[in-house]
Ligand SMILES: Nc1ncnc2c1ncn2[C@@H]1O[C@H](COP(=O)(O)OP(=O)(O)OP(=O)(O)O)[C@@H](O)[C@H]1O
């Protein structure tokens with residue numbers, strides 16, 4: 070006993086200490102552990118976020134370098150419901166400055182990205198760790214009950230602070246006003262930490278890391294929708310959304326610093342909630358209890374495909390509900406986009422530049438692309454099951470039975486592909502239903518289902534590339550997400566960032582005809598399909614040859 | 619398997635491994651941590667592709683004929699990871715069906731004997747219970763060969779004995795079992811023959827009796843007249859005298875000669891102790907011990 074006691078941290082020695090402090094013993098070491106384990110991921114997040122912000126600054130300052138150009142931008146964008154949904158209320162666009170334009174183009178995406186980073190990081194280090202033996206090792210060490218949660222939140226704070234500092238420095242480097250730059254930087258930091266709080270609560274409530282991420286993601290999606298509806302309808306509802314608060318700071322447009330008080334209060338409440346819940350629940354268990362399962366398998370559970378369906382069913386249902394809601398909402402606002410063109414001649418010019426398409430169709434085409442990029446999250450996550458199953462050595466079980474490798478790979482590939490098709494049909498149908506609700510014209514439904522369905526071949530290219538990565542370089546499977554990130558940047562920010570043509574052509578989504586803003590074309594879809602088939606064959610070939618480990 | 623080599627980067631996990639398991643026997647597979655037991659079993663399952671060497675299982679090639687062979691074998695991994703949101707019962711049925719069929723009577727009997735609650739989601743199972751799920755899944759179908767990688771890690775002593783009787787029954791039915799294990803008592807009870815592996819090579823194999831014969835027996839003997847020229851006998855080591863008794867260790871092969879010599883001095887008492895399995899092992903597990911004794915290997 071004495072021999073071990075010698076080596077324990079000083080804090081652990083029995084001495085009269087207040088219990089509250091005991092619960093946090095070990096935080097410092099754990100924060101270092103969190104940051105160390107995440108150093109590569111964090112470097113990528115920070116690099117990507119700050120990089121995109123810098124590229125946008127370069128592009129905006131170049132595009133709008135006279136007041137006349139800024140005014141023109143303001144006139145085009147202000148009061149455009151469709152753009153308000155995507156970007157935010159457009160503070161300061163009545164009298165536009167470079168800062169205000171930049172915020173309108175960039176702020177919401179940056180805030181969402183830091184929120185996503187914070188959610189992933191928080192769940193990984195809390196709930197995610199509990200599913201491995203790692204956290205138990207840590208918990209068994211002289212570490213306080215809440216130390217891991219505290220360390221995770223501190224780690225997330227540090228990560229967000231680094232991003233915020235990088236963003237502020239880059240804004241200042243482009244000569245943007247100090248106050249506005251600090252306002253945006255601090256809004257990013259606080260929003261990131263707030264969503265870490267959301268994730269911390271989800272991690273206590275949910276029964277697995279997967280569902281914790283889904284729950285926190287759903288809160289983020291809901292925040293987006295609430296703020297979008299609120300912004301279109303004059304702003305009241307936006308006060309219920311943390312994303313609304315982050316934009317409500319009004320960077321570069323007469324800053325309202327007091328809005329931070331809302332974010333900070335909510336964050337404190339969330340953290341207190343998470344700590345309270347953590348004290349009540351058992352290690353490794355959620356607050357939502359596991360129901361007992363079946364004593365024997367259903368007769369249908371007899372093939373690898375049935376297993377893959379069973380494993381991914383819950384996630385797919387979650388995605389279906391999520392994209393259905395967002396798409397329905399986009400359908401509703403799409404109708405409002407139309408009314409603007411009638412009393413705004415500038416707008417007509419703006420969309421004339423886009424081609425012959427009507428403003429509604431242009432909006433719908435962009436929405437379909439955005440929703441397809443969102444749904445690709447399912448496609449990739451579903452395909453990555455191959456890797457998770459292998460890494461957790463569950464694949465061994467299946468492959469030690471009379472199941473060929475090809476059959477096992479196909480079982481997951483088919484679920485990913487079929488799930489993708491289902492999601493895109495749901496996107497089209499909900500978008501059409503939302504629009505039909507406003508216009509009374511059910512004809513929108515088949516048109517938009519077609520528009521969404523043509524995205525499938527591009528998504529299958531992503532799926533096949535994920536499969537190929539898992540087959541050829543299993544240790545690098547995480548880079549599949551990088552691929553999606555690149556597709557998102559190309560799809561949504563190509564013009565803003567003035568990306569070179571060859572780079573834009575890399576994304577499979579570039580080759581999909583943007584229906585309904587453009588006519589249907591078969592050839593690119595066939596080529597995308599052929600590409601997906603070829604890459605799949607390469608991936609399968611790799612799986613046939615390599616070790617499973 | 620003969621002369622099988624499997625490398626991971628610079629690690630030679632299997633370094634010219636020879637392993638032979640005869641049909642119908644329970645074969646113990648022993649070796650220190652990291653010696654290559656799990657790798658061997660994964661090669662046999664066709665999950666790993668060996669760099670060189672020849673392996674054959676049930677008359678087929680583990681890599682090329684994997685699927686056909688897998689209908690005839692069952693596998694229990696050392697580290698059982700199950701699908702968290704499936705219940706134990708579902709997993710047992712699924713795995714058995716994927717292999718080609720489940721015997722529901724046998725399955726229920728095993729669930730009963732191992733005291734497993736099949737309704738629980740596997741995320742809520744303890745380590746021992748996860749192990750039980752894998753065991754039931756493996757034992758519930760009539761396969762020819764069982765590949766068991768430390769199957770009792772995490773089982774309590776009662777369940778361990780249930781497991782042992784299950785294996786003995788399987789053996790009685792004529793099934794072949796390859797059992798990797800660190801639990802010597804278990805190996806002693808169950809195994810007909812065994813192989814000891816070290817650094818990816820088989821260092822010894824044979825029946826327990828054969829292996830014992832290869833090792834030294836400790837003798838303590840008191841004689842009427844002092845024993846002469848004991849140290850000049852072949853195979854006699856560690857001679858020491860205390861309380862009037864002479865103690866020495868003698869190699870299995872030289873036991874007969876040594877005893878003849880000793881009895882000629884008029885034996886008053888003699889105690890002989892065969893090597894325990896522990897001693898057998900520790901020789902191979904510990905580097906220093908292993909080098910100080912002659913290395914015996916049956917052909
Ligand atoms: N996928 C892999 N990649 C790299 N090295 C590996 C891999 N699998 C096994 N090894 C190495 O091969 C060697 C043999 O490992 P193996 O798992 O077979 O040991 P073992 O005999 O089963 O040990 P234990 O008794 O601890 O289970 C070890 O040095 C291990 O680190």
Ligand SMILES: [Mg+2]
Nearest residue numbers: 655656696767
């Ligand atoms: Mg092992």
